[in-house]
Amino acid sequence: MTTVHDRTRLTGRSLPRTRDREVLCGEGTYVGDVRLPGMLHATFYRSPHAHARITRLSLAKALDLPGVVLGLTADDLRDRVHDMKPFPFQSRDPFRGGNPAIKFADRVGLAQGKVRYVGEPVALIVAENRYVAEDALELVEAEYELLAPVLDAETGAGEDAPLLYEDWDDNVTLRFDVSGGDVDTAFADADVVVERTLRHHRFSGTPIEPRGVVARYDEAANALTVWTSSQIAHAVGVLLENSIKADKRVSVRVVTPRVGGGFGQKWGFYPEELVVPVGAMLAGRPVRWIETRREHMLATNHAREQTHHVSMALRRDGTILGLRDRIYADLGDAYPVGGLASIVTTPMFVPGAYRIENYEAHLFGVATNKTPFGAHRGFGKSEAAFCIERMMDEAARVLGLDPVAVRMRNFIPPEDFPYVCATGSRYDSGNYPGAMTRLVELLDYEGWRERQQAARAEGRLIGIGTILAIEPSSSTRMGSYNNGYYSVRVAMDPAGQVVVATGGSDEGQGHSTTIAQLVGDELGIDPEAVRVVEGDTDHTPYGSGSYSSRFSVVGTSAVTLASRKLAEKVRRIAAHLLEANVDDVDLVDGRASVRGTAGDSPETAVAVHDVARVAYHRIHDLPPEEEPGLELIYHYRDPNVDFPADERGRVAMFSSFPYSADGAVVEVDPETGQVKILSYVSVHDCGNHLNPKIVEGQHLGALAHGLGGALFEQFTYAPDGQPLNRQFREYLVPTAADMPPLTLEHIITPNPFTPGGYKGAGETGTVTPVPCLANAVEDAVRPAGGRIDRLPLTPRNVWTQLHREHAND
């Protein structure tokens, strides 16, 4: 039982997540647990080919199977669906200012004429149960004319590449250029130019709960209710309303019940989220589709795959004068799942934590015959961090300097914050040299350098990597579903219980606890009296959901300021009842009491729930100008973002800049290429901590994600475009036994742009291990001539660097 004691603030304390106790008891409702009377079960027949023309498609035999109720192909959808609206950008037209030029394809949710990746949905089968629906998949008859697949972004961008969309002039889906300063002069003035081509691999978040959609159509009301495992209930609702073709516009309610992990994979408008509801409308019965893991690996977005041709201009002392990058992002088939927004982020933040004022980047987002590229925890910043942090080590090596010293020389100094970077964002706060100094201490950097020399003399391959990566958070973009605001409705009922409804969503972050902490502080009430509603478009204010660590930044700000505004009303009413000055009334321990008194008599204090009763049931006791009720909606607008970009592509796109200095010591087995992590240290700054145990959990979980991405996780394709990683057996994620010894420490520079000083805790750890371990492994293999230009750091890839005679490049 949690009670509020005196003036101790709830925020900053590790309140346990008692409100989520139902998940410990097997009682939480995930989308797969939704049960509706008469519910049917859907499966998708998916493309077996990477790139092919569909020459014949027949569902006749499948429909003949007893128990099969409905089958749909693209032909059946053309009269039912306008086309899938793009996400997150809302327009096909190039945006104003420096926003990117984008191509979108018309889509109805099922393949039309061509298939463009293995796993693309081609037909929907709806049956009485899942087993029958899966049986029916084997009866779908399809014939294909195979086409050459595009499997590489850089060659795929060329004029000679096969076209995914034959009415396009090339496969380049998005072009974006951004620049700041005078890059040509910087390179002309340089003592040294360091160049490298770096390839980030394709991996993803793979939440343990796959996606799923349950849809029910109420014909009399012309209303759809859709349960979906998504991070963006409201956006899915609007996209669905805009995509369904009907005589009378169908009203849509979207519910995201408990979501079993999101990580960006559930940030998009997926074909299944359109086709399953249409299936429910046609079948006249509720329809459920639950993704299998195999489907997830093929059809839920991948991320990260980029190639960077980067060059850095330096003075001999290690000062960076300028930076150029040319980026090819492998978008897979360009579905509206967030990939475009993700890759645009990368060129904005390649300069990272460093004062690099002369910078230019050219981005090519290329459609290929792979699974669509989408959002993933670390959203474009992981790729940027890999690029800049590999280059920092490379610059140090070329100049014969210590990699820590080169970083220290170029860090944005603490006194320069808020710092406007070359691409236009305002970094809120930070102490990069302080974090690096602490990292060097905790890692015993100097000691390991000595031990490394001794080990090398014995033929052992020890490597040390140190990095500092930023994780720009709380994004906003004009003309898109992610805008820099957050809406919260807060209502206290006549018994003093509070319901907070937000346009965000929870995929495990613990909002029901942290929101109660924020509200409890403002209203001076027991957090047990606060209930949180999210992920239901009928019961929450419009909002763009959870992504980009935005809850910590705009979400907490909206909740705090909404409750503060409600608290002001409570205090005004209490002051009136107590015949006191409103400025003298405090809300503490569930009471409104006059400051300077003991607050223990009816003359000096009134219970908050009694104030609530007055607001609803004794309105004759209200101050004359006061409206009845204790309920309000508050829209918080992020003060640290801008619209639109200028002519050079510069815009303040992200508002908060958590970061982490990470260091690793690894040993590489020269026989096998296996990487063993001997020590891993992370010095993390996400501003103030709302709930320290939740913050730590977010960072630790993110690090596990990043470690998996660095070491094992990858989606690979055979030369014919067949995906080779279709199950967890072929896509290795870290297990409990894979976690290395970790040392975590937090330093705190509060975010000055938010009332709580929070920056976002959940993504930095995903970004840092990739460059950190890449640097450590290169440091280990460099004496043997090895280089780490590609990921992940699997034994095969590392071994190849030790035996470069076998390398392909």
Next chain:
Amino acid sequence: MIPIPAELSAYRDITLTVNGRDHRVRVEPRTLLVDAIRDLVGLTGTHIGCDSTSCGACTVLLDDRPAKSCTVLAVQAEGSRVRTVESLAEPGVLHPLQRAFEDEFAFQCGYCTAGMLMSGLALYERDAPPGPDEIRRALVGNLCRCTGYEPIVAAIAKAIGDRASRPEDAEVRR
């Protein structure tokens, strides 16, 4: 209940003993235990994350041993004692493992949690208390993408440690 068209397959009536109660259910020979538990017995706390024995979200105890119920046929479980996450808490009282998970923030999204708790329960009920490394090894069949595992290992170790030091573990209100 899943309606099964009779002409599709021979189905049979079996008795599943789940959490100490017998359930008479009609299944196909191919019906997976996890589907029978979720759709026929009606206990949805056991989750499906991979359908292929990798992730462990569907872990239940089958005669006191952890088993991945996505890879057991329902007919194979007849005659065995099946325990699921719903068996852990008494009305109003969390099991010490559940309490330790709450204390250690050992869950985030909660989707893997049922499987983690059941694998943890098998360790908790061992006569010889396992140490942290043994716990880690015992959990390699249970994937979690949220926590980084350490809080889960800590919670299981804590519950086991508490049990070793205080056999009649104090209970908390649920």
